[in-house]
Amino acid sequence: MPSTSILLAGCGKLGGALLDGWLASPNPPRMVVLDRHRNCDNENVTIIRSADSVPDDFAPDIIVLAVKPAVADDVITSLTQTLGQRLENAAFLSVMAGRTCASLSAAAQKAGQKCPTLRAMPNTPSTIGAGVSGLYAAPDCTETQTRLCHDLLSAVGDVVEVSEEKDLLGVTALAGSGPAYVFLLAELLEKAGQAHGLSAETARRLARGTIYGAGRMLNELPDDAETLRKAVTSPNGTTAAALSELMQEEAWPRAVDKAISAAVRRAEELAG
Numbered sequence: 728m729p730s731t732s733i734l735l736a737g738c739g740k741l742g743g744a745l746l747d748g749w750l751a752s753p754n755p756p757r758m759v760v761l762d763r764h765r766n767c768d769n770e771n772v773t774i775i776r777s778a779d780s781v782p783d784d785f786a787p788d789i790i791v792l793a794v795k796p797a798v799a800d801d802v803i804t805s806l807t808q809t810l811g812q813r814l815e816n817a818a819f820l821s822v823m824a825g826r827t828c829a830s831l832s833a834a835a836q837k838a839g840q841k842c843p844t845l846r847a848m849p850n851t852p853s854t855i856g857a858g859v860s861g862l863y864a865a866p867d868c869t870e871t872q873t874r875l876c877h878d879l880l881s882a883v884g885d886v887v888e889v890s891e892e893k894d895l896l897g898v899t900a901l902a903g904s905g906p907a908y909v910f911l912l913a914e915l916l917e918k919a920g921q922a923h924g925l926s927a928e929t930a931r932r933l934a935r936g937t938i939y940g941a942g943r944m945l946n947e948l949p950d951d952a953e954t955l956r957k958a959v960t961s962p963n964g965t966t967a968a969a970l971s972e973l974m975q976e977e978a979w980p981r982a983v984d985k986a987i988s989a990a991v992r993r994a995e996e997l998a999g
């Protein structure tokens with residue numbers, strides 16, 4: 728990753744995951760972090776509590792918007808007013824679900840600066856460098872800005888570029904929200920293990936270890952998921968018994984389809 732200057736606005740669950748992932752990466756960017764609570768004792772990071780405290784000599788290449796959509800316009804307005812001409816070559820990179828590039832660029836324009844916008848949908852495994860992000864660049868972004876954002880996200884995981892902004896709806900439902908589905912599976916496996924006599928600690932180790940191992944196989948082996956599933960499933964064995972429940976049309980196939988559709992619908996609502 729080139730030595731990039733980032734202003735990270737909002738350092739909560741997702742912004743914090745990105746910050747920790749970048750700090751652990753081989754060549755961390757220089758960062759000014761705007762957040763009311765986060766502290767960070769690192770030579771690459773300057774913490775500020777309000778937009779008017781951006782250091783005078785700091786001109787960001789990228790402003791990462793990791794606040795909630797409801798406060799985004801206020802944050803953009805105050806940063807735009809503080810930075811003024813220092814935004815000349817900068818771009819916004821929004822990681823917010825919903826808000827469109829056009830609406831975010833319009834907020835900057837209203838505050839007196841033209842500033843192109845890219846949108847990414849990363850996920851929280853970015854905190855350990857194991858994220859996966861979708862990235863979309865509005866047509867007015869330069870190649871350099873798109874490459875910088877791609878490199879930033881690559882430093883904390885895999886990056887999938889999409890050519891249409893609406894594709895971020897599916898990215899959000901699948902990958903942005905996706906870690907929560909896996910964590911829920913871990914919770915349910917733990918509970919089921921305990922219901923069948925395992926201690927809480929044993930059930931926790933087995934559930935986590937199984938998801939970790941299966942995740943590594945999916946990531947590291949060339950086989951598709953169906954092949955890997957079939958290799959576990961002995962004819963008439965225990966796995967076949969379990970899958971005969973899970974794979975019934977009204978069980979996991981319908982539940983997953985309904986869940987992803989609900990997430991896509993909510994992302995559409997957030998986009999307004």
Ligand SMILES: NC(=O)c1ccc[n+]([C@@H]2O[C@H](COP(=O)([O-])OP(=O)(O)OC[C@H]3O[C@@H](n4cnc5c(N)ncnc54)[C@H](OP(=O)(O)O)[C@@H]3O)[C@@H](O)[C@H]2O)c1
Pocket residue numbers: 736737738739740741742743761762763764793794795796798801802822823824848849850851903904
């Ligand atoms: N969580 C995820 O897994 C995830 C994944 C992908 C995308 N996202 C997106 O990321 C965005 C943030 O989500 P989150 O889950 O990280 O929420 P969050 O934990 O609430 O983080 C938002 C952060 O922004 C700060 N903030 C609020 N107003 C601010 C202001 N005026 N200036 C500076 N900082 C301000 C908040 O501080 P206070 O606590 O003081 O308000 C908080 O630290 C959302 O738009 C969401 O769609 C989240």
